[in-house]
Amino acid sequence: MKVPVSGACRKSRPGFERIGKKQSAPEVLKLIRRFGERSPPKLIVLCGPSHSGKSSLANKLRGRFCVISSDETRKQVTGCPVPCGREREIWKAFDSLKREALKKGRDVVLDACHISKRARWHALQGATGHYDKMCIVFDLPWHVIHARCLGTKRLPVSEAERMWRAFQELKPSRHELKLQRYDEVYFIKG
Numbered sequence: 344m345k346v347p348v349s350g351a352c353r354k355s356r357p358g359f360e361r362i363g364k365k366q367s368a369p370e371v372l373k374l375i376r377r378f379g380e381r382s383p384p385k386l387i388v389l390c391g392p393s394h395s396g397k398s399s400l401a402n403k404l405r406g407r408f409c410v411i412s413s414d415e416t417r418k419q420v421t422g423c424p425v426p427c428g429r430e431r432e433i434w435k436a437f438d439s440l441k442r443e444a445l446k447k448g449r450d451v452v453l454d455a456c457h458i459s460k461r462a463r464w465h466a467l468q469g470a471t472g473h474y475d476k477m478c479i480v481f482d483l484p485w486h487v488i489h490a491r492c493l494g495t496k497r498l499p500v501s502e503a504e505r506m507w508r509a510f511q512e513l514k515p516s517r518h519e520l521k522l523q524r525y526d527e528v529y530f531i532k533g
């Protein structure tokens with residue numbers, strides 16, 4: 344399955360930006376795994392609406408990376424797999440799990456939508472200066488999300504569309520990600 348990806352920027356060379364050629368999903372995984380091999384600990388922030396493929400990617404990184412998932416945290420806190428309130432409690436638990444893993448120097452993947460700028464700001468809190476940071480932005484067209492949503496039947500299409508539209512308005516720009524001093528950024532467009 345081809346997943347086109349573009350874009351990478353590094354804080355080590357201010358102003359440097361490379362637009363990557365289209366790459367397949369296994370190549371993105373390879374990039375992440377290579378990123379994980381280098382020495383300072385890593386924080387990888389996934390960012391995209393429902394059905395964009397965040398958990399599918401995160402699950403392939405389990406073991407090597409400590410994956411912290413908003414859906415799993417929700418299940419742990421509320422016992423309920425779908426949103427059913429207690430959001431403040433859920434995000435507090437998500438944040439604690441992240442900070443604990445970061446404190447231990449683990450390589451961490453944050454599997455949550457991170458749709459708002461505020462959520463993306465929160466994602467980076469607790470990662471000390473020596474953490475290398477990568478952001479993967481899942482910026483897929485509606486027809487792809489729509490087809491996946493019809494396939495999984497786990498969310499009403501209207502809700503998936505509402506999230507996708509919100510993401511179109513609030514998704515991070517390269518400028519925002521540069522200001523947040525990410526070391527590498529990839530946009531999955533497929």
Ligand SMILES: Nc1ncnc2c1ncn2[C@@H]1O[C@H](COP(=O)(O)OP(=O)(O)OP(=O)(O)O)[C@@H](O)[C@H]1O
Pocket residue numbers: 344346368391392393394395396397398399400414456491494495
């Ligand atoms: N690269 C891909 N190509 C084709 N199908 C994919 C791809 N990635 C994920 N999918 C499929 O899309 C559906 C949704 O994927 P996934 O659960 O990873 O999305 P998500 O972004 O984690 O959504 P949510 O925010 O609702 O948890 C799944 O059925 C998955 O198999």
Ligand SMILES: [Mg+2]
Pocket residue numbers: 397398399414454
């Ligand atoms: Mg998911």
